[in-house]
Amino acid sequence: MAYTNCIIFALSLFSLLSLHSIEARLSLSPSSGPTASHHPSYKGLVPPAVKTICDRTEFPDVCISTIVPLLGPSQKTDPISILQLGLKALTTETHKAIRQTKKLFKDPKTTPEIGDCLNVCLESYDNVLESNDKAISSIPGKDVVPLDGTITMIYDCDDAFTELTTEKSPLEKINKNLIKIAKNNVGISNAFTA
Numbered sequence: 297m298a299y300t301n302c303i304i305f306a307l308s309l310f311s312l313l314s315l316h317s318i319e320a321r322l323s324l325s326p327s328s329g330p331t332a333s334h335h336p337s338y339k340g341l342v343p344p345a346v347k348t349i350c351d352r353t354e355f356p357d358v359c360i361s362t363i364v365p366l367l368g369p370s371q372k373t374d375p376i377s378i379l380q381l382g383l384k385a386l387t388t389e390t391h392k393a394i395r396q397t398k399k400l401f402k403d404p405k406t407t408p409e410i411g412d413c414l415n416v417c418l419e420s421y422d423n424v425l426e427s428n429d430k431a432i433s434s435i436p437g438k439d440v441v442p443l444d445g446t447i448t449m450i451y452d453c454d455d456a457f458t459e460l461t462t463e464k465s466p467l468e469k470i471n472k473n474l475i476k477i478a479k480n481n482v483g484i485s486n487a488f489t490a
Contacts, residue, residue: 345373352487353480362389362477375488380435382481383428386446389477390424393470397421400466409461416456417467423449424474431481443485446478 342350342360346367350359362385363378371377397414400406406414424446431443450471457465465471 343367343373346378349373349375349378349484349487350480353483355476355480358473358476359480359484362480375484376435379481379484379488380432382477382484383432383435386474386477386481387425387428389470389474390421390428393467393474394418394421396470397467407461407463410463410466413453413456413460413465414467416460417453420449420452424478443478443482447475447482450474450478 342364346360346363350356350363353359359382363381366381366384367373371381397417400414401411427443427446427449453467454465454471457463
């Protein structure tokens with residue numbers, strides 16, 4: 297009996313050490329790194345797992361500043377949960393872009409050429425929202441819908457201004473932010489689907 301207990305204890309200890317070793321190699325566990333730290337792009341504390349994931353994206357500061365405010369008190373910080381928050385952030389920012397675009401439509405200074413471009417942008421933003429919905433619904437199975445298309449959809453809005461008018465896009469700043477968030481989501485997705 298003592299021999300059996302010893303073997304069970306040894307196997308349990310081995311399993312625990314193996315799991316800790318895997319988490320340490322992935323650097324995704326809060327226990328494998330330092331405690332929450334401050335980050336220049338965000339005034340609050342950044343959980344270590346979020347920082348690790350965001351540091352692997354193309355725009356880490358944007359990742360942190362869009363993800364951390366969405367973290368709830370019991371929010372998981374694994375890559376899939378962080379991707380869900382990234383998609384939520386892109387959805388929120390896309391809705392802001394739609395509101396701004398509709399506001400520009402109402403502006404009497406908006407020319408017909410700009411109006412044509414704004415129509416393209418509204419269609420592009422609707423496509424981003426639709427793509428995000430599909431991606432969010434595919435996440436529970438870890439078979440995530442490819443996210444690269446959202447970047448192209450946002451660029452379609454910018455391209456409309458280049459192709460249809462010589463005027464500068466009033467949505468340029470908004471689109472740059474959307475592209476950064478979308479590229480970060482692609483990076484996070486690629487990290488766990490590769």
